[in-house]
Amino acid sequence: MPDPILFPGSPLDRADHQRRDSAWIDELLQRDDTRFVALWRLRVLVVQGSEPCIAWATKVVCESMNRDVKEVLLGLWDGVAYFAVDISELKNPEEVLGATGVAKFEDVRAVAQRLPYEQAAIIAHARSRVDWHARHVYCPACGGKTTPRGGGANRVCQSCDAEHFPRTDPVAIAVVSLGDRCLLGRQRGWPARLYSALAGFIESGETLEEAVRREIAEESGIPIGEVRYLASQPWPFASSLMIGCRAEALDDKIKLDTFELEDAAFFERDRVRQALEGDTEGANLILPPPMAIANFLLRSWIAEE
Numbered sequence: 116m117p118d119p120i121l122f123p124g125s126p127l128d129r130a131d132h133q134r135r136d137s138a139w140i141d142e143l144l145q146r147d148d149t150r151f152v153a154l155w156r157l158r159v160l161v162v163q164g165s166e167p168c169i170a171w172a173t174k175v176v177c178e179s180m181n182r183d184v185k186e187v188l189l190g191l192w193d194g195v196a197y198f199a200v201d202i203s204e205l206k207n208p209e210e211v212l213g214a215t216g217v218a219k220f221e222d223v224r225a226v227a228q229r230l231p232y233e234q235a236a237i238i239a240h241a242r243s244r245v246d247w248h249a250r251h252v253y254c255p256a257c258g259g260k261t262t263p264r265g266g267g268a269n270r271v272c273q274s275c276d277a278e279h280f281p282r283t284d285p286v287a288i289a290v291v292s293l294g295d296r297c298l299l300g301r302q303r304g305w306p307a308r309l310y311s312a313l314a315g316f317i318e319s320g321e322t323l324e325e326a327v328r329r330e331i332a333e334e335s336g337i338p339i340g341e342v343r344y345l346a347s348q349p350w351p352f353a354s355s356l357m358i359g360c361r362a363e364a365l366d367d368k369i370k371l372d373t374f375e376l377e378d379a380a381f382f383e384r385d386r387v388r389q390a391l392e393g394d395t396e397g398a399n400l401i402l403p404p405p406m407a408i409a410n411f412l413l414r415s416w417i418a419e420e
């Protein structure tokens with residue numbers, strides 16, 4: 116079987132019922148063993164060295180923050196509470212946290228593959244949620260100020276009482292096969308020779324299968340028969356859910372939409388296998404890294420032979 120997909124597998128219990136009790140949240144915030152994922156401009160604090168891991172902050176981090184900043188309860192694990200806290204307002208965050216020389220803030224996409232599996236899931240959750248809170252300070256209905264509720268589970272408008280919940284944006288992504296070949300495409304500006312599975316946001320009023328058929332037809336002109344769901348992946352840039360499918364092409368006559376793609380082509384199975392195995396020179400093809408669901412979908416297709 117292909118390597119597991121990165122970003123699922125969080126060990127945290129999101130504590131849906133308990134988090135309605137604000138006194139309980141306040142008590143968790145005061146515990147010495149409570150752990151905080153500190154996010155600075157959406158970068159995560161990581162302990163440096165041969166086995167990088169999240170550098171957990173303690174409640175001290177909250178004392179250095181403006182009190183308008185609210186911690187987000189991510190959940191519980193082995194009796195310990197885990198929060199995310201946005202410390203973007205700090206000028207020298209590593210210094211304030213006493214982390215200089217030991218840990219540094221890193222880009223989540225760049226560091227995720229080097230973290231323990233369950234920690235990648237925790238930072239995916241933390242990054243999406245902190246980003247959502249930062250973008251929803253004002254009510255989209257009336258423009259009033261909003262405040263977090265339920266330990267950051269949602270936000271409520273102080274003027275009109277409207278409740279706002281974090282969004283997840285579904286994206287359909289499909290490896291389209293025709294016999295021993297599969298359809299891949301590339302966008303302008305990608306590194307040379309990099310190709311991936313075609314993908315697009317699912318639109319209002321569409322099923323997953325309809326979205327796959329529409330996206331593939333729009334971008335490549337290829338008509339699609341059967342569509343089959345395989346696996347999904349949270350993608351915290353900013354807050355998507357990648358829904359991975361296999362789809363069957365009905366012919367191979369590509370009519371490229373050059374606004375969306377620079378190129379699309381059918382690739383032989385052996386060439387895809389060669390690229391997945393690391394011989395990108397020999398295959399003259401680069402594929403997305405193992406952290407991306409496109410890599411998983413291609414490995415699944417190869418494994419089906």
Ligand SMILES: [Zn+2]
Nearest residue numbers: 254257272275
């Ligand atoms: Zn409002």
